Each structure stands twice: as C-alpha cells, then as structure tokens.
Amino acid sequence: xxxxxxxxxxxxxxxxxxxxxxxxxxxxxxxxxxxxxxxxxxxxxxxxxxxxxxxxxxxxxxxxxxxxxxxxxxxxxxxxxxxxxxxxxxxxxxxxxxxxxxxxxxxxxxxxxxxxxxxxxxxxxxxxxxxxxxxxxxxxxxxxxxxxxxxxxxxxxxxxxxxxxxxxxxxxxxxxxxxxxxxxxxxxxxxxxxxxxxxxxxxxxxxxxxxxxxxxxxxxxxxxxxxxxxxxxxxxxxxxxxxxxxxxxxxxxxxxxxxxxxxxxxxxxxxxxxxxxxxxxxxxxxxxxxxxxxxxxxxxxxxxxxxxxxxxxxxxxxxxxxxxxxxxxxxxxxxxxxxxxxxxxxxxxxxxxxxxxxxxxxxxxxxxxxxxxxxxxxxxxxxxxxxxxxxxxxxxxxxxxxxxxxxxxxxxxxxxxxxxxxxxxxxxxxxxxxxxxxxxxxxxxxxxxxxxxxxxxxxxxxxxxxxxxxxxxxxxxxxxxxxxxxxxxxxxxxxxxxxxxxxxxxxxxxxxxxxxxxxxxxxxxxxxxxxxxxxxxxxxxxxxxxxxxxxxxxxxxxxxxxxxxxxxxxxxxxx
Numbered sequence: 094x095x096x097x098x099x100x101x102x103x104x105x106x107x108x109x110x111x112x113x114x115x116x117x118x119x120x121x122x123x124x125x126x127x128x129x130x131x132x133x134x135x136x137x138x139x140x141x142x143x144x145x146x147x148x149x150x151x152x153x154x155x156x157x158x159x160x161x162x163x164x165x166x167x168x169x170x171x172x173x174x175x176x177x178x179x180x181x182x183x184x185x186x187x188x189x190x191x192x193x194x195x196x197x198x199x200x201x202x203x204x205x206x207x208x209x210x211x212x213x214x215x216x217x218x219x220x221x222x223x224x225x226x227x228x229x230x231x232x233x234x235x236x237x238x239x240x241x242x243x244x245x246x247x248x249x250x251x252x253x254x255x256x257x258x259x260x261x262x263x264x265x266x267x268x269x270x271x272x273x274x275x276x277x278x279x280x281x282x283x284x285x286x287x288x289x290x291x292x293x294x295x296x297x298x299x300x301x302x303x304x305x306x307x308x309x310x311x312x313x314x315x316x317x318x319x320x321x322x323x324x325x326x327x328x329x330x331x332x333x334x335x336x337x338x339x340x341x342x343x344x345x346x347x348x349x350x351x352x353x354x355x356x357x358x359x360x361x362x363x364x365x366x367x368x369x370x371x372x373x374x375x376x377x378x379x380x381x382x383x384x385x386x387x388x389x390x391x392x393x394x395x396x397x398x399x400x401x402x403x404x405x406x407x408x409x410x411x412x413x414x415x416x417x418x419x420x421x422x423x424x425x426x427x428x429x430x431x432x433x434x435x436x437x438x439x440x441x442x443x444x445x446x447x448x449x450x451x452x453x454x455x456x457x458x459x460x461x462x463x464x465x466x467x468x469x470x471x472x473x474x475x476x477x478x479x480x481x482x483x484x485x486x487x488x489x490x491x492x493x494x495x496x497x498x499x500x501x502x503x504x505x506x507x508x509x510x511x512x513x514x515x516x517x518x519x520x521x522x523x524x525x526x527x528x529x530x531x532x533x534x535x536x537x538x539x540x541x542x543x544x545x546x547x548x549x550x551x552x553x554x555x556x557x558x559x560x561x562x563x564x565x566x567x568x569x570x571x572x573x574x575x576x577x578x579x580x581x582x583x584x585x586x587x588x589x590x591x592x593x594x595x596x597x598x599x600x601x602x603x604x605x606x607x608x609x610x611x612x613x614x615x616x617x618x619x620x621x622x623x624x625x626x627x628x629x630x631x632x633x634x635x636x637x638x639x640x641x642x643x644x645x646x647x648x649x650x651x652x653x654x655x656x657x658x659x660x661x662x663x664x665x666x667x668x
Contacts, residue, residue: 423454
C-alpha cells in the first residue's frame with residue numbers, strides 16, 4: 094500500500110474520529126506532508142515505538158499507541174498471564190499522560206489489569222514496579238532525550254527488562270496482525286476502575302524504590318564527613334528526575350543540593366534547552382551559572398525519563414569539563430571494584446557488563462581486580478538479559494553495567510539503566526575524592542596513569558525523514574559491500590559484521606561466527622588495537638560512529654582520535 098492509499102484509508106475508516114479526519118483534509122494538497130505521515134506504518138520495533146507526535150500512520154497518536162497496546166494484549170492473552178496485569182509509567186513529554194491512559198484502557202478492555210503511576214516517573218521506576226507488583230509486562234511512554242516533537246512507547250516483560258528475542262519479534266508479529274483500527278478494544282476509565290481493571294500505583298512503591306537505590310551505596314559512611322561539604326548542582330532538564338533524585342540525595346544526607354530553578358518543573362517543550370540530552374554540554378549552561386554562584390563540586394543532569402545522567406566538573410585550570418559516558422563508566426567501575434576490594438566484599442565471581450561500543454578501559458580495570466568483563470550489543474536490555482541469566486544460573490554476580498551513552502546500573506532491583514542510582518553514586522564518588530583532596534577530573538587522570546591513555550569518540554549524523562532513512566541505508570550497504578582496508582593509516586585486521594554474523598580477519602582470511610544476536614552493526618579492529626564501529630541509532634534518526642584508541646600519552650591518544658575522525662569524514666563524503 095502506498096502513502097496516498099493509506100491516507101485515503103484513514104479518511105474512510107469509520108473507527109477514525111472526525112476531528113482527526115478534519116486535520117487530514119487540511120493537508121490534502123500537500124503531497125510531501127502526506128508522504129511523510131503515511132509512507133509507512135510507525136514501526137513497532139524491538140524497542141517499541143518512537144516517532145513524531147501527530148496524525149498519520151507514521152506518527153505517534155491514539156491510534157498507533159492503541160494498535161501497539163492491542164497487539165501486546167493479544168500476545169499476553171496467548172501466554173495466559175493476563176491476570177497479572179501490566180504496569181505503566183510516563184514522562185513529561187507532550188501526550189505522555191494521555192498515551193499512558195489510552196494504553197491502560199485498551200488493556201482493561203482486554204481483561205488485563207492496568208497499574209498506572211499517578212504522575213510522571215523515571216523509566217527505571219517502571220522497571221522496578223513491574224517486578225515489585227508481579228506484573229506480566231510493563232509499558233513506559235517516553236522518547237527519552239529526543240527533541241520535543243517526539244514521543245515513544247517501550248515494552249518490558251515480567252523480569253523488568255525491555256523485551257528481547259524471541260519475545261520481541263513475537264510481540265511485533267501480534268502488533269502487525271492488528272490491521273484495522275476497529276480491532277482495538279477500549280473501555281471507559283470509570284467502568285475499568287469499577288471492574289478492578291484500572292489501578293493507580295501507590296506511593297509505597299516509590300518508597301521501596303528509594304530503599305533499593307540507597308542500598309547500592311558503596312561507602313554510605315562518606316556522608317557523615319562530607320554530606321555538608323559537598324556542593325551538588327542538579328538539573329532534571331524539565332523531566333521526571335526532579336522528585337526521586339532530590340528525595341534520594343536528601344535521604345543520603347547530602348545537605349547542599351541546589352536545583353537549577355529554570356529547569357526544575359516538567360516542561361514538554363524543554364524550553365531552556367530544546368534538545369534535552371545530557372550528552373550535549375549545552376544543556377548545562379544554566380547549571381554552570383548556578384555552580385559558579387554556589388561554588389559547586391559537581392554538576393549532574395538527568396534526561397526527561399531519568400534513565401541517563403550527564404556530569405560536569407572543574408579541571409585543574411578551574412574550567413568546566415564534561416565527564417563523558419565512558420569516563421563516568423570507567424570511574425564508577427574503578428570506584429565500585431576498589432572499594433569493595435578494600436572492604437573485602439568483592440565476590441570471586443563478580444562481573445561488569447558493558448556494550449561493545451563502550452570504552453576498552455574497562456578491561457584493564459576488571460583484570461586488576463580479578464573481575465570478569467562481558468560485552469553485549471548496544472541497548473541496556475541486553476545488560477538486563479544478562480542480569481536475569483546470572484541470577485538464574487549463579488555463574489556470575491552482577492556488580493555494575495553501563496553503556497557509553499550515559500546509562501548506568503548498580504544493583505539488580507531494576508533491569509534498565511537508572512539515573513537515580515547513577516546520580517547517587519556519582520555524588521558519593523565526588524565526596525570520596527574531595528575527602529582525599531581530589532576532584533573527579535583528577536580521578537580520570539589517575540585512571541589514565543594507572544591503566545593507560547584510553548580515549549573514545551562518538552560522531553552522530555542526523556538524517557531525518559524518508560531521505561534520511563535512505564541515506565543511512567546507502568552508507569551501511571556501501572561499507573558492507575566494500576570493507577575499508579585502513580583507517581587513519583592503520584590497516585583493518587578484523588571486520589565484524591553483526592548483521593551477517595561473520596567476523597573476518599582481513600590478513601589471514603580466518604572467519605568466526607558472532608557470539609551475539611543479529612544487529613545492524615559494523616565493527617573494525619585495526620592493527621594497533623584501535624577500533625571503530627558504525628550503527629544506525631535505534632532511537633533517533635541518526636547514524637552513529639564510535640572510535641576507541643589507546644595512546645602512549647593523553648596528547649598522543651588525542652592525535653590518534655583526531656586523525657581517525659578526519660579519515661572517517663573523508664570516507665563518508667565519498668559514499
């Protein structure tokens with residue numbers, strides 16, 4: 094079906110409301126707009142839905158959310174677990190409360206109890222609630238750190254993690270089997286409540302979540318000395334982290350926590366930043382100003398659904414510098430392992446899990462403390478999958494997991510990245526270093542001196558719309574058809590294709606099969622150990638490139654990174 098057919102199908106569909114049809118008639122003469130909205134069905138992928146809010150099959154709206162929920166309900170009923178119900182959370186974005194409510198009422202109409210948070214909550218709190226309430230699944234309505242025009246819908250299973258293979262594709266099949274919007278069942282909220290099919294999640298769950306987060310502290314005694322001396326500047330970037338992060342820091346007895354007032358309240362337009370991503374240093378402009386006033390020791394900021402956290406500290410020249418996701422991941426790994434080792438609580442079968450695009454600095458840290466390091470594909474759901482596996486088999490004891498894109502988790506109370514616990518541990522670590530006359534910036538330098546000068550870079554190309562999709566596909570196809578022989582003057586030794594599942598040594602012709610699931614990822618290892626990776630983002634209209642180097646010095650590593658980035662730009666320009 095082409096986009097014009099789909100457009101006219103919506104206009105003729107009796108299950109589509111009249112207000113929606115009026116809006117569609119207004120674009121009748123704008124073929125380009127019709128194409129953007131209707132060239133496909135908004136894809137329910139392995140991570141759920143994510144798209145621009147609006148009317149059309151390729152947009153986030155009541156119909157696409159209803160279809161996704163009906164498909165999920167059909168899957169749950171086939172499992173026979175509908176009585177356990179589904180937990181639902183949402184963030185501060187446009188339409189998030191409305192989409193959460195619609196999802197709950199579709200579930201209720203299918204005889205599946207919905208347990209809905211009464212107001213916005215972080216994504217990790219949904220992960221926690223699924224297991225705490227004994228639900229069969231969970232839904233969180235969020236587009237994470239995407240621009241304001243986006244929203245999304247993620248599905249979790251009973252283990253509290255996002256669904257993984259083969260369950261994800263089975264749910265996708267059920268969603269795709271809903272071919273008409275008239276197939277979507279829906280119940281009025283009053284009736285759903287009277288029938289015990291629509292519940293509000295109690296505040297008790299918040300308290301239980303806080304307890305679990307606080308139990309992850311490595312050195313809780315640190316606040317006895319530093320709780321009144323560490324100055325924390327925090328911004329929720331208009332999102333859902335404001336109350337839980339401040340609540341946990343208060344319970345941990347940090348006395349000097351200052352919240353950026355302009356970014357404290359929920360705001361779906363993210364007025365002060367536009368693009369609410371803590372990976373972007375621009376979101377900390379107001380926080381830096383407040384930090385100068387309060388003489389802050391650390392700046393932390395959580396994204397709208399509070400599953401990612403960014404941080405800034407002053408360097409030895411007094412200038413604010415970003416602690417990248419890889420730096421924070423390495424600092425937290427070193428802190429957790431070193432302090433557990435010092436206290437004698439480091440288990441013999443401990444494990445740290447990172448994604449394949451995260452820093453290789455983790456390997457020497459884990460080697461030093463005798464801890465296993467395991468790699469998974471990009472996406473925290475794969476870390477969650479490993480946590481579940483190790484709890485069932487006892488093979489390893491999970492200590493920490495992270496991904497370079499600012500996602501971290503200590504503890505197993507949640508099965509997704511948690512910016513609440515990451516903020517707590519960042520502040521504890523900052524207090525620890527301050528007590529020892531150092532900053533977190535000094536801590537990074539100590540890591541380099543101890544383990545080597547590992548540097549990592551990320552380059553993202555934003556490619557929106559249908560043209561953007563085609564450009565991304567063209568670049569990936571070109572790199573697959575002709576494997577680059579070298580990057581930055583260094584020969585490629587191994588070319589890993591996670592889509593074909595073939596890892597090939599370009600020097601010997603040797604081939605290996607990928608130990609990880611199929612994914613649209615290309616990964617190159619060069620003769621000096623440098624690595625590069627390219628993959629389409631699963632959550633944004635971007636193509637992402639990752640580079641990891643190790644130098645003899647910090648300057649040497651920076652030069653390597655710069656040369657590789659320049660060569661990569663030249664290669665892309667020729668495709």
